[in-house]
Amino acid sequence: MNHSCVNCLKTMLIHLNFLCWLCGAFVVAFGEFQMMHSRFASLITTFWPIYPANTLVVTGTIVTCVCYVGVLGGMKENRCMLISFFVLLFILMLVELAMACVFLVYSREIDTYFERDLMRSLEIYRQSSPEGNKTIKDDFDAVQHLFRCCGVHGVADWKGDIPISCCINNPCNTLTFTNWEEGCLFKLRNWFARNYVSTGAGVVTMFIIQFICLCITISIFCHFKRRGLGYQ
Template sequence: MDRSCVNCLKSFILFLNFLCWLCGAFVVAFGEFQMMHSKFMSLVTSFWPIFPANTLVVTGTIVTCVCYLGILGSFKENRCMLISFFFLLFVLMLVELAMACVFLVYSTKINTYFEDDLMKSLVSYRDGTPEATKKLIDDFDAVQSLFKCCGVHGSADWGDNVPISCCTSDPCNAVNFTTWDEGCVVKLRDWFAHNYRSTGAGVVTMFIIQFISMCISVPLFCHFSRQGLGYQ
């Protein structure tokens, strides 16, 4: 392999890894933004990947670290870094595939986790148990106000303790006010599904970039090996 071909491959893998690193950094920032501004995290606790922000932050952090290693390995022509990059990227891609399979196979069970968590939060709020923290109460009120829904399956879930956030009019000062008919579980599922579609499109894009980067790192590693480069 002549030097011009090596330089071309180096430039290409540097570009791909830098692009992937930027994507990973954006994913982390977007996940952190969701964590700070979302009103739903305290309502879903049993199965943490249900909440997209957690998955975004963890995945994005790993991607940025691995891609940075690939950038350094290509730039310094260091085969030790390149083989470490190849191995870590291969493991990361396997984890991404495994997570995708888990969500596909257990999509029904995930919906059950989602519904059960919401019901537990509602019972804590309604009965005033110690688990009913101010954040949980505020989050549930925010969900009902934002999505114009009441309870998990309907206002009957609240019994005689229907919160004012279920009121259909604004401002709502009446004692016997009118409530939203639809429960929140369906609307929240649709909201989460929309977020996962957007997240899934980003993950597929990163997966393609990672696969191409991994393929290019192999001939570069072989060339550096033959030239005796790699550990300085």
């Protein structure tokens, strides 16, 4: 491999890793924004570790750290950093594939836990005192108002104790008011699906870039190894 070809590959590796680093930083920022403005976390406790915002923050942080090693390794032409970057990136890609397989295989079980968590939150809301469990109450009210729904499967879930957030009219200042009939389970499930679809699309894009980076890294590393270069 001639010198100009090595320089071309090195430049491409640096730019691709820098692009991945920027994407990772944006993902972290977007995840933090979602965490600050999310109104659903207290209702879906089973999925807290894989909540969209948490998934974005963790994934973005790992990607930025790994890509930073790749950028430095390419700029300094350091074999140790390049092979470290290769191993870390390979492990990251395996984890991404494993997570995708888990979501595909256990999608039905995830739906069951999702429904169970919502019903549990609704029962806590119903049985709480006026001043108790304010977080769950506020979040459930926010969900019903935002998605224009009532209860988990429908208005009957409230068993006559219907909160004012189910009201269709705005404002609800009468004693008798009309409620949303559709349950929040279906609408919330679609909202989560859209979040994971957009997250998945970003992960697939980064996965392609990461695969290209792997191919370039191993080529550069092999060239440095044959020439005895890359440790300075």
